[in-house]
Amino acid sequence: MRALRRWWDDTAGGLPATFWYLWSGLLINRAGAFALLFLSLYLTAARGASESLAGVVVGAYGAGGAVGTLLGGVLADRWGRRSTLLAAHLGAAALMAELAFSRHLAVIAVLAALVGVTHSMPSPAFVAAIVDVVPEERRSRAFNLQFWAFNLGMAVASLLAGMLAEASFVALFLVDAAATLAAAAVIALKVPETLARPARMAVEGSSRSGRPGRARPPGLHTALTDRTFLAFVGLTFLLAVLTMQTSTIMPLAMRADGLRPSAYGLVVALGGALIVAGQLFVPRLIEPYRKSSVLAVSTGLMALGFGTLVVADDLPVYLGAAVIWTIGQMLAAPPNAQINADLAPPHLRARYQSVFYLTFPAASFVAPALGGLSLQHLGERHWLVVGVLGVVAAVGHLLAGPHRERRVAALRAAQREAEPVRG
Template structure:
């Protein structure tokens, strides 16, 4: 019992109550996130849309998500984290109810795009709120738990949504809206505003051409070279990770493996994350963040590179273990670096630019990956593996100057680090 208590204190101890309410809201929201999982199936089976039209509607949701990430970052720095989270959740719930009872495909497409905007607005605000309330030396733990809650909720949603869809597609949207409302109630009841209005000034670089200093805003994040290098490396990580849901099913089909085999591979990855993610902090503590990210990206490269010679389910399962471990190791330092690079008064804006990598990768991975697989066959996976190894090298090269930049930001903000800047956690 003492060992279990020590493990729990090491894994989740020292985190403020506000974090746990944010965490609970995320878990509830993700566990009820049914509608978008089955949106394409709903459109083709229940609304009679063609596959091409269904893909267009789902794409509209993704495009809305890109806009929502930027909007959420701006609003979270202006309105506040709590206000943005409540607006995003309540708007999303209303749009889901509207989609449940809408019949014209044009209206559903418009609602899907708006739902993408509202749904993605919450991500920058949520992470900014976590950074606001969690001490720097505990953020690795907090982000690890956030990643775990997200995947635990999605695993539950994947299991329950299939059963619910067989009974009623309308129920998918209504239950999703209900879960979103419950999450909003938790946030509204227990989460205070975490944005500090009187944030210290930051150096935004040279004045504009008119001689006036540029006001802090989204432009600052979009011209921060150190931050953009990190965003670019994260984009590569996202492209690699999305191979599992975009290109791998096609490769498995060409190897004579059916949908059930693909489901087994995906389920294995989800199970590993749910069971093992809580143990990750103890593996990566006291290691440099750039080294951890280089190792995790190299594992992703190795896992996907092996698929060049995969021809049966056992190889796919073994490769899935390798790339899932890589994803698990990457989550805490990736989120922590993103938080460290953001000046306090621009925290949510930086998060919004960071979150643009995911819809961008969701477009690039299937678009270029499909062409590559069609014309290059199994050599596609060698290219993916090589791209991952280059990104791993990029992390090692970018790490030292990035940490010097983070140290300068901390000095400018008047707060010395409580733990070595180049470590994942002081634990």
């Protein structure tokens, strides 16, 4: 019993109640976000769309997601985290209900794009709110639990989606809308506004231009011109490209090896099961080490896992490789999120989050577009290219780590100096 209590304290102890309500809202949101998993099937089976047209509509959802990510970051810093989360969830619920009863493909395409906007808006606000309320020394635990909740919710969503899609597509969309409303209710009833709206720090503006008082007012452009932050975003983009291989290129490679779709499902399910079962043990494992070192090891493991597929011809090799790259993903999640939070000035947290989250829709486009060409022309050697990308990312984290740490220390010092002004 003492061992269990000690493990709980190391894993989730000391986190504020607001975090747990945010965590619950995220879990409900992800567990209920299953309708879009079957959007292409719905369009072709129930609405008579061609496969190419279905692809365009699903692409509209992705394009909306990119817009929603930036919009959510700006609004979360201007309106507040709570207001942005509520607006996004209520908007998504209304759009999903409308999508359930829409018949015209043009209307469905517009609604899909708008759903993409509202589905992506909460991400920067969720993370910014977590950073607002969780003390710095406990953020690694908080982000680890966030990643775990996200994957647990997606696993639940995948199971529920299959059952509901067989029963009724209308029910699929309506239950999704109801789950989104449930998440909104948790946020409305239990989550206070966490944005403190601190005064603009003169030191932040002068540190960029060297001319206090003449600096451009901070905004989204600040994140887009922050070289240290953008270098980290670029390395995260490489990690995202590696991760996207499992849902874009790996199914094609497995089919070329004569494996059935059920084999692909088993590989994906193994990764999800490992994350759900083992992610909560990660913070204690990585706590003694520098974040840049952990990220270098994690991306190195992903490089090794995907590089192993160059010799994969049967299911056991794919399963073994999946274990390796999933461990890499598990190790990367907490420090990746924490570095992202540490590099953001407090009054621009959500904007920085929105730029960071753009890496994922970008990777979801680049990975299949270039990966398909690579697989077609290089065959199994494609996985050597993927492995090299992982090694590049690992080396990049080792090289960039010291400068990132100095930047974070400078930001913390500036915040401490500004505290009397804010008070």
